[in-house]
Amino acid sequence: MKWRGRRGSRNIEDRRRMGRAAAPIGGVGLLAVLAIGYFLGVDVTPILEDQLTQPSATQELTAADHQAAEFVSVTLADTEEVWEAIFADQLGAAYDPATLVLFKGVTQSPCGGASGATGPFYCPADRKAYLDTAFFTTLADRLGARGDFAAAYVIAHEIAHHVQNELGILGQANALRQRASERQSNEISVRIELQADCFSGIWARTAEQRFGTIEPGDLEEALNAARRIGDDTLQRQAGRVPQPHTFTHGTAEQRSRWFARGYQTGSLEACDTFGTNRL
Numbered sequence: 001m002k003w004r005g006r007r008g009s010r011n012i013e014d015r016r017r018m019g020r021a022a023a024p025i026g027g028v029g030l031l032a033v034l035a036i037g038y039f040l041g042v043d044v045t046p047i048l049e050d051q052l053t054q055p056s057a058t059q060e061l062t063a064a065d066h067q068a069a070e071f072v073s074v075t076l077a078d079t080e081e082v083w084e085a086i087f088a089d090q091l092g093a094a095y096d097p098a099t100l101v102l103f104k105g106v107t108q109s110p111c112g113g114a115s116g117a118t119g120p121f122y123c124p125a126d127r128k129a130y131l132d133t134a135f136f137t138t139l140a141d142r143l144g145a146r147g148d149f150a151a152a153y154v155i156a157h158e159i160a161h162h163v164q165n166e167l168g169i170l171g172q173a174n175a176l177r178q179r180a181s182e183r184q185s186n187e188i189s190v191r192i193e194l195q196a197d198c199f200s201g202i203w204a205r206t207a208e209q210r211f212g213t214i215e216p217g218d219l220e221e222a223l224n225a226a227r228r229i230g231d232d233t234l235q236r237q238a239g240r241v242p243q244p245h246t247f248t249h250g251t252a253e254q255r256s257r258w259f260a261r262g263y264q265t266g267s268l269e270a271c272d273t274f275g276t277n278r279l
Contacts, residue, residue, distance in 0.1 A: 001148045002213040008073030009080055011097050013128070016069075016104035017059050059104055068133035069102055075152045076100050078213075079159045082206045087166075090268050098162035099128045100155075120154055122161035124170055129158040143237075145228040147221035149214070153200055153259075154225065160199035164192065173274070186248050191273040193249040194258040197226060198271035201262025219263065226259045227252035254279055 080097045087095040101107065106115045110125035119138075120131040131154075139154065140146040164170040173192050177185040204222060208214040227233060230252030232242040242251075249255065258279075262271055273279060 001152060001215060001218050002211075003071055003074045003148065003152075006074045006213075007077050008070065009077040009097075009100070011076065011080070011099045012069070012073055013099055013101045014069065015107050016061060016065065016102055018107075061104075065104070065133065068136065071148065071151065072100065072102065072131065072133065072155060075155045076159070078207050078211060079156055079203055082203050082210065083159070083163055085210070086202065086206060086268070095163075096166060098122070098159055099126075100159075101128050101130045103130065103132055104134070105132070120158050122158045122165070124161075124165045124174070127162065127165065129155075129162065131155070131158070139225065139228075143228045143234075145221070145225035147218070147224075149218035149221040150225035153204075153222040156200040156203045157196050160196035160203070161192075163199055164195065169195070169274075183245050186246060189248040190250045190254075190279065194254055194279060195271050195273040197250070197255050198258040198262035198273065199268075201259040201264070202266050202268070202271065203262075204259075205263045205266045223256045223259060226255040230255050250279065 080095075083097070084095045087093045101109070101114075103114060106113065107130070108114065109123045109128065109130055111121070111123035114121070114130040115132065119135055120129065122129045135154070136151045139150060161170060164173075170192065173188055177188045180188060200222070204214065204219065229249070231247035231249050232244075233252045235242045235246075244251075250258070258271070258273065265271075
């Protein structure tokens with residue numbers, strides 16, 4: 001992915017110097033904490049807070065931190081330009097971009113605690129995406145999804161939730177989840193996440209056409225990332241037999257297929273995961 005030296009976004013809220021840094025967690029421990037948050041829908045920030053250092057007035061940012069922030073800013077700027085064009089072309093509407101919060105260690109959001117263990121997420125209450133760039137290391141080293149386009153896919157996926165929010169889809173789906181049984185709520189969640197994957201594919205297609213920044217192997221990096229964070233893959237990595245009724249994001253096959261669908265069609269209508277019986 002050709003991203004260095006390109007325009008960045010102004011819609012970045014950088015909290016990394018204000019946060020508290022977590023003490024290192026070993027590989028097995030990290031996967032255990034990730035599993036708690038991911039599979040049970042539990043805010044694992046309090047677990048990490050037991051490991052935290054004392055709050056500091058400022059945190060030192062490394063060269064890697066600065067490079068990661070630049071990468072996020074460029075990718076976010078690409079999503080803004082892409083979705084502005086898609087809203088205008090396919091909907092005849094204006095796109096209001098999201099703010100992306102960068103943090104280091106732990107921070108708070110109206111949707112609950114945010115930490116590197118909870119992973120990136122979008123909070124519709126304040127229309128912000130939250131990201132600790134240390135998750136990119138987890139993605140590559142622990143989950144096996146390497147490459148800058150794999151990281152870009154993660155950003156694009158969270159911004160896709162903002163697109164869903166802009167379209168009114170996310171609010172309606174979450175309202176249904178509140179009235180549903182646990183199994184039904186999980187099924188709705190899967191449809192939300194697969195649509196975000198499909199929207200991410202649309203972003204990749206449009207970015208390739210508009211910017212020419214996608215390089216050989218980039219799409220496979222994104223597809224590999226989608227497979228690596230499928231519910232069935234993550235449950236197997238946690239030493240569990242996959243239990244479909246507990247899935248909240250979709251299988252590896254579903255996630256990669258819906259991303260590919262968005263990339264191949266470039267159409268919002270083609271990403272209607274709520275109107276199909278085949279996910």
